Amino acid sequence: MNRYTLHETFVVQQYSSDEWEGEPHKHNYFEIIFIESGSGHHIINGTKINYKKNNIFLLAPEDTHHFEVDRHSRFTYFKFTELLFSCKINLPDRKYWLKRIEQLLHQPNIIPGDVISHEEDRRVIWDIHNLVIKEFKEEKIYYQEIISNAISTILSIIVRNISEKYNSNQRDINVGDNKIDQILSHIRQNVYDNDLTKINYLADLFNMSQSSISTYFKRKTGESIHQYVTKYKMKLVEHRLQHTDFTIAEIAYQLGYTDESHLTKTFKKHFSMSPKQYRKEIIELE
Template structure:
């Protein structure tokens, strides 16, 4: 089973092999990898760990990986792009899902490995996996919407498990851990809410004065907090202009700009063209 469908935004790939011949590589799409049978080692972003039956892995486009197979392994791959959740498919919460996708896209695997911490969640995902296989194979009425919503559910469960694992991991880090990483992570996670990225909020959250956090941030990144937030927002705007059908006004609202003209003015400063001109150029190329 290996064909593209849903306007080439989703593919299922299943196979069983004794030896992994591909070189370490990455892709321009997301992958959920299910281990149906077998064992060996999986390396993601130069971190090597054992894998076994029923493991589930999530790879973002910037992740590099390869397998070392010890026991013949049955793989199922769900490969997809963010267009699976575009406005072409009836997914009511696609704006909020896009936020999750962007966080994964711009933060490649923080804690690589099997992504599930709770076995009850693992069972749910495997059940949904079976539904997706049937829908993809049979293409019955509404199968596109069913697959889109199924993948959204799988990824929401995965993101929940990754978040819990990450938070647990953070608790074990020494107090001397580089604080700038925590500040940057907070900004990326809450960039959609202006109040949560203001200097006074960050200062209170990280137990620093406003002047000291501003100086610390500038020293560590070479940019002011405002410059970093704006640049990160521009990256998200660029991504949404390229990969979604949201209007410029909708993108402005989603990212906390007062109106479309405010976003357009800021975008022009960074790209020397308006968001509309940028989208038109991308569609031509």
């Protein structure tokens, strides 16, 4: 299987064809795909979905996808990495967007397919899509900042629609059968706030005793709530070490550790090296 790598922070590509010529592939970046015209099927991680004009798809790194074109189709791709929201462009809500990106990266419950449920949101995104293409082509002063903020807005709307769609589907499922998914989703969304992932808070939130929720969680996942939260935080630390220039102290503060030494001690247990050593090795491999 092909794996594509993006060497720029942000790229716009447009493609038009009667037949999809590419093979199923993965990549190391995000893609927002706009269906300008045509129809067919989009296969994402093995799930086959119809596509049509004005559909919008979001692909995260490691997603596998390709198209089957039925009617002549025109696609526009916005390809970008986390560096689009880095301090090099000085985006004011950089930490906020890092959380949103991480939520997309580590959210296994994202529903594949067209990501927009509300047509008014769709119209807004397509208007922003036109602005981004114009700025990307003309490269006038401040165009990078404008594109960064435009993509931030698009992702905000996409995350809202995905969340609403997911929560709506949750209400249609028996709570007893789906409670572990709800607990895991809550932890992932609130992992930055230690108080919201403590056993006593989770027990109250899900109407269980502390002993019951601990036993239930261990039975369903094979690990304790504390172990799950810690492992999930370590994924986020690893991601930030790889893709941001935050200091270790800043990352510790962002993820609720008391200080840098506390984070370093925990990180060493999972990776057998300090965060500084890990980042150094990543840099040397690039």
